[in-house]
Every structure is written in C-alpha cells, then in structure tokens.
Amino acid sequence: MTLFAAIRLPQEILFGKGQRHALPKVAARLGKRALICTDERFSGTAVFADIVASLRAASIEILVYDAVQPDVPQETVSVCVDNVREFKPDMVIGIGGGSCLDMAKCAALLLSHGGRLQDYYGEFKVPGPILPVIAVPTTAGTGSEVTPVAVISDSERTLKVGISSPYLIATTAICDPELTMTCPSGLTAIAGADALTHAIEAYTAARRGADHELAQNHVFIGKSALTDHFALLAIKLLGRSLEKACKDGSDEDARADVMMGALAAGCAFGTAGTAAAHAVQYPAGALTHTAHGLGVATMMPYVMNYNRSVSAIEMAEIGSALGLDSSGIDIEIQARATIEEIRRLFAAIGITPTLADLGLPADKLDWTAEQAFGIDRLIKNNPRPFDLDAMKRLVKAAYDGDLAASAI
Incomplete structure (x- = not known):
C-alpha cells in the first residue's frame, strides 16, 4: 500500500x-x-x-x-x-x-x-x-x-x-474544558456519542486512493494515515471517559478527555468524512425531530455490523483503543466484541437503541432508506458498498433492534 x-x-x-x-x-x-x-x-x-x-x-x-x-x-x-x-x-x-x-x-x-x-x-x-x-x-x-x-x-x-x-x-x-463543566448529563451523552460516531466512521471510512486530484475535488476524501491517528486518539479518550463525564459532570479529567476526544474526532472526520450512520440520521432526524448525535449513535452499532465483513481489522483496532483485551483473540471475535462494547457504552449513557424507540414511523422505513441511499457524499465513504435493498435491510434491522440482520 x-x-x-x-x-x-x-x-x-x-x-x-x-x-x-x-x-x-x-x-x-x-x-x-x-x-x-x-x-x-x-x-x-x-x-x-x-x-x-x-x-x-x-x-x-x-x-x-x-x-x-x-x-x-x-x-x-x-x-x-x-x-x-x-x-x-x-x-x-x-x-x-x-x-x-x-x-x-x-x-x-x-x-x-x-x-x-x-x-x-x-x-x-x-x-x-x-x-x-x-x-x-x-x-x-x-x-x-x-x-x-x-x-x-x-x-x-x-x-x-x-x-x-x-x-x-x-x-x-x-x-477550554472548563466551559463544558455545566453541560447537563443528557447533552453530554448525546454530544459525546456524536463525537465517538465521528471517530468510528472516520476510522472505518473507505480508503479512496492517493490521486493528487482527490483532495482538490472533494472535501471528504476517506481515511488516511493522519486521520487515522486522530480517530484512534478520539476513540481512546471517549472510551475511557465519556461514561464518567455523564455520571459526574464535575470530573475535570473526564471533561477534558471528552472535549479532546470531540476535537480529535473533528480533526479526523473533517477530512476523512462520515458514512452510513450519518446518511440514515439525516432523514430519520428530519422525521423524528431528534438530536443529531442521538440518531447517529443509535445507528452506529448496526452500521458497524453491516461493515464488519470488510472492516474487521479496523474494528479490532477500535476495540484495542477502547481498552478491550486483544491478546491471542481472533480478529473476527475482536470485531464482534468491539460492536458489543459500543452498544454497552451507548446504553449506559442513555442512547436510544432502535429507530423505533427514536420515534421513526414504521411506514417511513422505505422513504428513510431511499433518502439515505441518495446522500452520495456519505454513501461513497462507507467501506462496504450499498445498493438500495441493502440500505432498506439496514434501516429495518435498526428499527427492529435486530443486530444480526444488519450484517446481511
């Protein structure tokens, strides 16, 4: 490479x-x-x-x-x-x-x-x-x-x-992390989950080559060596401190970690871009009038499971950044453990687990999938390609809370 x-x-x-x-x-x-x-x-x-x-x-x-x-x-x-x-x-x-x-x-x-x-x-x-x-x-x-x-x-x-x-x-x-000290727990959770989603999507974004015209013609250009550095830093800091900051807003060290994590995630996705979790959130958020960070975090485990077949190595590395034990463990098992840890963390801070719980109407699933599939700047960044049927299956899985179905 x-x-x-x-x-x-x-x-x-x-x-x-x-x-x-x-x-x-x-x-x-x-x-x-x-x-x-x-x-x-x-x-x-x-x-x-x-x-x-x-x-x-x-x-x-x-x-x-x-x-x-x-x-x-x-x-x-x-x-x-x-x-x-x-x-x-x-x-x-x-x-x-x-x-x-x-x-x-x-x-x-x-x-x-x-x-x-x-x-x-x-x-x-x-x-x-x-x-x-x-x-x-x-x-x-x-x-x-x-x-x-x-x-x-x-x-x-x-x-x-x-x-x-x-x-x-x-x-x-x-x-200045002191400016976040009075941020309510719920907002801390939603904003921090947004940042973690930014970092994960930047780190697992498609690698789109080294064409010298790429960065001149596109704002989001996929993962690279520098964006990877910032994404892993963000994942490490948010993984160790987001839950702490939500539970105790006066924890200065946790607040600093979370703010640095959000900053580093911005450094990563500002060039690498985001992908399918954000694509689904745009129509889902428009219909449910819910916070952006809540929607992307709701989608993240399902999108990770959809991408697992092509991004298992990156997901194992995300797991290591989160502090999961990787010694002598198969990459596929590590990837699954990473997804479960993201689900656990998000549940612990109160992130909605399904699109149904987010308030998405059942009769709007196909419309949501069609709109998400049409956001090309995000879909082309996803490491595993989509067709419309695959997007419909992903949205349905996230609505039902069926993690296994999201990988099909």
Whole structure:
C-alpha cells in the first residue's frame, strides 16, 4: 500500500483548562472589531460577561448576536448578517455549541461574499477566504471548531443541508474544558456519542486512493494515515471517559478527555468524512425531530455490523483503543466484541437503541432508506458498498433492534 495522508485544520488550536483567557490576544491579532455569535442562554452567564469584558479591555469593539437557534435555520443567518453588516467586523467569534459555531462560519461567509446561503450548499462552492473565525466550543461533540463544514436547516428542504469548504475552517479553535463543566448529563451523552460516531466512521471510512486530484475535488476524501491517528486518539479518550463525564459532570479529567476526544474526532472526520450512520440520521432526524448525535449513535452499532465483513481489522483496532483485551483473540471475535462494547457504552449513557424507540414511523422505513441511499457524499465513504435493498435491510434491522440482520 502506498502511504497517503491528508489533513485540513485551523491555523491554531489551543486546548486546556483556562485557554479561553487567551481569546483577547488571539482576537487582537485579527483586528479591532469582533462579531460574537452565541445563544441566549450562554449570553446570560457570568462566564460570557467575563469573556466580553476581557475583549473590551483589549480594545476590541464587540457586537453580540445572541439569537442563534438549534440547527441554524438558514433564514436566521440572513437576519444576523443584515443586523451586523454596518458594524463591519474584522472577525467572527463563535461561542457555544455546534450551532453557534456553524452560525459564525455562515455569517463570516455571507459578510465576505454576499449572496444567499443557498448559493453555497454543497462542496467547494465558497469562492475564497472568509472573515477569520475564532471557534470557542462550550459542548464536546460536533467538532465544528476544526471542521470545514457548516450544517444548517432549510425550511424548503426536508433534510438538513451542509456547506463544505476548506475556507470554512476556523482560523483558531480555543477549547477550554472548563466551559463544558455545566453541560447537563443528557447533552453530554448525546454530544459525546456524536463525537465517538465521528471517530468510528472516520476510522472505518473507505480508503479512496492517493490521486493528487482527490483532495482538490472533494472535501471528504476517506481515511488516511493522519486521520487515522486522530480517530484512534478520539476513540481512546471517549472510551475511557465519556461514561464518567455523564455520571459526574464535575470530573475535570473526564471533561477534558471528552472535549479532546470531540476535537480529535473533528480533526479526523473533517477530512476523512462520515458514512452510513450519518446518511440514515439525516432523514430519520428530519422525521423524528431528534438530536443529531442521538440518531447517529443509535445507528452506529448496526452500521458497524453491516461493515464488519470488510472492516474487521479496523474494528479490532477500535476495540484495542477502547481498552478491550486483544491478546491471542481472533480478529473476527475482536470485531464482534468491539460492536458489543459500543452498544454497552451507548446504553449506559442513555442512547436510544432502535429507530423505533427514536420515534421513526414504521411506514417511513422505505422513504428513510431511499433518502439515505441518495446522500452520495456519505454513501461513497462507507467501506462496504450499498445498493438500495441493502440500505432498506439496514434501516429495518435498526428499527427492529435486530443486530444480526444488519450484517446481511
């Protein structure tokens, strides 16, 4: 095999307790006027007030947009941009969960290039650099602080849509685990399970070759030596600490592991991409109005079992990263044990075990499979190919809770 690797990351990643206090100096290097995108809840906290005061003390003029909504309805981006355009920011700072970071990316995009957000749906539609974005996550899950993707919801479409471009990668990511300490257990579980799913799908993604045109024509290009490194780091950290963080939110070491795990998973899938678990979640999530992380985690064991026949070695390596004993054990047995450990971990933190429990209507199974099968950028990343019948069987297995049937 020819060694191949590719990675796209921010210019600077700062991680650790108290790193939010570096924000004023980081911002001062980018200009004197900053738009902050956050939500109403976080904008009312003492921590946010301290962040704003520190920026102003550094002679940075601030305009706060604190009306970010979950899943970023596309029309709200236009409202934000219309309200702040005359301010003429030098940078956009996203502080909050993944939606706040995605809003910051989208606002920076429209402030830089104009037009409608719909003009940029898909891959490589952003024509050039955007205003610098500083991403400061307060949850540990989406990895948006390091990825080239912004996901938004469009009322004219059933499914959420994405804008994918290397130009959307934040200039700086500042990841301070202290900002996640008050994250509720349920949100910690869903976000962390999302991150673990990112890492597993990136590590088991199809290997798509070393063509020099690959990374120039596609944002997600499959697994490589560098994405594998980040994916295994994420799996190790999340495997040892996600359950702990959900049980005891005051455990600083567990919180740090989970945030680093989410960051590393973002570093992995931001280039490698995700696959079938995400493809099914898009239509399933649209129908059930459930959290993205919950849906992808519900699908993950079934997708792993579907892929096991072609990815047993990778799954055994995932098991080792999770701390499972691999000495003298057959690869196939290790792969099965890995899937069972993922099922156990997800059950322990309250992840819904089936699509039926997620609320997917039984009469929408075929529609869900058809929509998932049509998301080519994800399906082509899956290590085991799909036809429509195979996708229908997978969705039915995940609805019934029949793990064995998902491998057929």
